[in-house]
Amino acid sequence: MPAEESSNQPEKIYLPRTSESDALKKIRHTASHVMAMAVQKLFPKAQVTIGPWIENGFYYDFDSPEPFTEKDLKAIKKEMIKIINRKLPVTREEVSREEAERRIKENNEPYKLEILEGLQEPITLYHVGDQWWDLCAGPHLESTAELKADAIDLESVAGAYWRGDETKAQLQRIYGTAWETPEQLTEYKRRKEEAIKRDHRKIGKELGLFIFSDLVGPGLPMWTPKGTVLRSTLETFLQKEQTKRGYLPVVTPHIARVDLFKMSGHWQKYQEDMFPLMAEDDESRAAEQGFVMKPMNCPFHIQIYKSELRSYRELPMRLAEFGTVYRYEQSGELGGLTRVRGFTVDDSHLFVTPEQLDSEFLSVVDLILSVFKSLQLKNFKARLSFRDPASDKYIGSDEAWEKAQGAIRRAVETLGMNYFEGIGEAAFYGPKLDFIFSDALDREWQLGTVQVDYNLPERFDLEYVAEDGTRKRPVMIHRAPFGSLERLIGILIEEYAGDFPVWLAPIQVRLLAVGDEFLPFAQQVVEQMKEIGIRAEVDLSGDRLGKLIRNAEKEKIPVMAVVGAKEVEANALSIRTRASGELGSLPVAEVLERMQGAIANYTNF
Numbered sequence: 001m002p003a004e005e006s007s008n009q010p011e012k013i014y015l016p017r018t019s020e021s022d023a024l025k026k027i028r029h030t031a032s033h034v035m036a037m038a039v040q041k042l043f044p045k046a047q048v049t050i051g052p053w054i055e056n057g058f059y060y061d062f063d064s065p066e067p068f069t070e071k072d073l074k075a076i077k078k079e080m081i082k083i084i085n086r087k088l089p090v091t092r093e094e095v096s097r098e099e100a101e102r103r104i105k106e107n108n109e110p111y112k113l114e115i116l117e118g119l120q121e122p123i124t125l126y127h128v129g130d131q132w133w134d135l136c137a138g139p140h141l142e143s144t145a146e147l148k149a150d151a152i153d154l155e156s157v158a159g160a161y162w163r164g165d166e167t168k169a170q171l172q173r174i175y176g177t178a179w180e181t182p183e184q185l186t187e188y189k190r191r192k193e194e195a196i197k198r199d200h201r202k203i204g205k206e207l208g209l210f211i212f213s214d215l216v217g218p219g220l221p222m223w224t225p226k227g228t229v230l231r232s233t234l235e236t237f238l239q240k241e242q243t244k245r246g247y248l249p250v251v252t253p254h255i256a257r258v259d260l261f262k263m264s265g266h267w268q269k270y271q272e273d274m275f276p277l278m279a280e281d282d283e284s285r286a287a288e289q290g291f292v293m294k295p296m297n298c299p300f301h302i303q304i305y306k307s308e309l310r311s312y313r314e315l316p317m318r319l320a321e322f323g324t325v326y327r328y329e330q331s332g333e334l335g336g337l338t339r340v341r342g343f344t345v346d347d348s349h350l351f352v353t354p355e356q357l358d359s360e361f362l363s364v365v366d367l368i369l370s371v372f373k374s375l376q377l378k379n380f381k382a383r384l385s386f387r388d389p390a391s392d393k394y395i396g397s398d399e400a401w402e403k404a405q406g407a408i409r410r411a412v413e414t415l416g417m418n419y420f421e422g423i424g425e426a427a428f429y430g431p432k433l434d435f436i437f438s439d440a441l442d443r444e445w446q447l448g449t450v451q452v453d454y455n456l457p458e459r460f461d462l463e464y465v466a467e468d469g470t471r472k473r474p475v476m477i478h479r480a481p482f483g484s485l486e487r488l489i490g491i492l493i494e495e496y497a498g499d500f501p502v503w504l505a506p507i508q509v510r511l512l513a514v515g516d517e518f519l520p521f522a523q524q525v526v527e528q529m530k531e532i533g534i535r536a537e538v539d540l541s542g543d544r545l546g547k548l549i550r551n552a553e554k555e556k557i558p559v560m561a562v563v564g565a566k567e568v569e570a571n572a573l574s575i576r577t578r579a580s581g582e583l584g585s586l587p588v589a590e591v592l593e594r595m596q597g598a599i600a601n602y603t604n605f
């Protein structure tokens with residue numbers, strides 16, 4: 001199904017997030033207690049542990065002798081409706097620690113005793129009617145009557161461990177969701193289904209863009225020929241923009257001596273995210289001597305800057321590389337392309353004089369915005385990712401941080417951008433301006449980033465010769481409009497639901513001949529197209545037209561060109577596109593022109 005059919009909603013229903021809505025917090029807290037009460041009614045041996053709200057609903061963890069089934073979920077939901085219909089009051093009671101302990105022991109609930117130990121005064125209990133209570137800090141609704149049974153659903157059961165610790169008791173987690181209205185629940189379910197359909201891991205496989213292999217290892221995608229065409233199209237697109245703006249390409253190695261990363265501070269502040277040291281023997285390992293895979297490209301570009309004495313005339317110097325980096329993500333956190341262990345950053349480091357900082361920063365933001373526009377990514381906001389002054393995970397002086405954060409704030413204010421602050425989200429060497437993109441399903445993804453850095457120039461003792469002949473310190477800007485190619489492609493697949501615009505599609509047009517006798521004509525048109533850089537091919541399977549069309553649809557090829565006797569006669573192609581359906585017969589010359597136009601302007605055919 002083309003993306004248009006599913007994303008053209010007549011009227012968009014806004015779904016609030018729990019973290020932003022007190023009303024939802026109350027609903028979800030209350031619904032979770034009602035669920036736990038229903039579970040204990042039906043399964044008296046089940047013990048309750050924790051039951052918090054989450055972004056789209058709530059869960060409760062139970063210790064229960066038999067595993068819950070889908071059928072059990074239905075029965076639990078039924079029981080919940082009964083509780084809701086009884087209109088039970090939800091009441092708060094403050095008790096002493098001793099009293100809480102006494103009541104927990106009376107109910108024989110050992111998990112709650114452990115929870116109680118970790119609680120601060122005052123200890124509050126929430127009662128649902130007079131039969132059931134749990135330790136909770138609230139907030140809640142005043143009565144179960146305020147819950148809407150048709151805006152609640154139980155979603156799934158999953159295994160969990162007590163306190164998230166694999167050595168502790170295995171529990172069963174029931175996930176539920178609860179909303180203000182039934183319409184919100186329906187919309188939530190629609191988005192969930194749509195998210196499954198758009199899942200880039202699924203579509204990536206169907207379209208044959210990338211693979212993973214157990215032998216290679218988790219989080220290490222490999223790009224097939226089609227996926228590689230997609231990647232290099234994105235690279236070429238950005239390179240072109242960068243060349244226009246005075247960026248200089250560089251290439252650097254994937255590993256380096258650990259000393260490089262000691263000097264940059266990565267080894268001290270970022271080691272957890274790095275693959276371990278490659279040491280020749282135990283002695284060098286103990287001395288922390290050897291090589292590491294690079295987690296970032298910055299120190300390499302710094303070496304290129306430092307390889308000569310630079311003059312103010314050379315600044316700003318903008319070094320750019322599609323640099324593949326390796327980060328040690330926990331294997332449990334890896335999923336598709338959005339979290340990987342090896343990925344390619346569209347990285348660039350700008351070395352600028354302090355006077356050039358503001359204008360260079362603005363032009364980087366301008367580049368990022370124009371990239372988003374070409375990719376048709378419209379819905380985003382900017383996050384000022386600042387340091388948490390209380391944390392010790394950063395390098396550099398307070399003064400350097402203040403200056404860098406000030407520069408970012410000035411830029412967003414100059415541009416009048418929609419922004420918010422993220423304290424503690426900075427890189428260890430400097431603050432960032434991050435672009436957070438909301439996709440067609442209102443999910444948020446971090447895309448591009450720009451960072452201002454006074455610290456690495458200091459640590460590497462970078463200099464330039466100023467106009468007056470003195471040596472001065474440059475400022476660095478780190479930036480990556482895509483963030484990483486892997487992540488961007490994952491997001492684009494989901495945003496477009498696999499329907500890439502013509503300029504990005506690995507195969508842009510496929511010619512379908514209604515009989516073998518028309519293949520030579522089709523082949524000749526394909527040659528003409530290839531000549532001018534259009535990615536075209538002929539389907540040589542010899543299948544009937546219906547099957548040829550179905551296959552091209554399945555592969556989401558944006559333009560199909562059918563060739564029969566009439567087309568050969570008129571030197572024309574019968575065009576059918578994913579975006580606008582049947583366009584009828586068009587002269588070959590016009591098709592070529594329109595294809596070129598769509599590619600050059602990042603639009604549809």
Ligand SMILES: [Zn+2]
Nearest residue numbers: 029136137138
């Ligand atoms: Zn609660």
Ligand SMILES: [Zn+2]
Nearest residue numbers: 296297298478
């Ligand atoms: Zn960097």
